[in-house]
Amino acid sequence: QKEVEQNSGPLSVPEGAIASLNCTYSDRGSQSFFWYRQYSGKSPELIMSIYSNGDKEDGRFTAQLNKASQYVSLLIRDSQPSDSATYLCAVKYDTDKLIFGTGTRLQVFP
């Protein structure tokens, strides 16, 4: 059973702080990893994808991947109230299937 684990939260951080979201996965053969953001009542939207070990930065977002530890994380710098949402970690296995975690709810307070 392939699984993706996330802490459901909520993770509460003050405005301007760094929010750190974590995800572990069970399939060691997974090669593609994605972070989606989902606002309440809306559909998931892609924030970051990462395929290689290390860090990948895009604006205020940094994705980190450690395949040896089967761990992927998302850092959000200078967190804003508009970042308050549920963040979904997704791991691709086979060639066309994504397994999603349950998501971590992030709350950024002013």
Added chain:
Amino acid sequence: ETGVTQTPRHLVMGMTNKKSLKCEQHLGHNAMYWYKQSAKKPLELMFVYNFKEQTENNSVPSRFSPECPNSSHLFLHLHTLQPEDSALYLCASSQGVTSGQETQYFGPGTRLLVL
């Protein structure tokens, strides 16, 4: 907007009704997906179509019947549903089976309530 549209956005149906959900993608993609999202549960993959061919049926009950007439359109036909089928149904598309790095883009979803 991601280029993936879904209709209707909201649907209320009785257990004896028959209805269909529609998804259309304007991205030139070759793969389309149906997901179910229930409260407190992760997104569940239901069906995958690559180049109009169904490549995945994730043990979905037969009361859900997908149809993919072409690479741009995907339907989910519903009949004799149960109240526990109430959920957000999401359609997604991707370029298709190539390098394994394809990103999936989601439509806005259909919020389904079965009474």
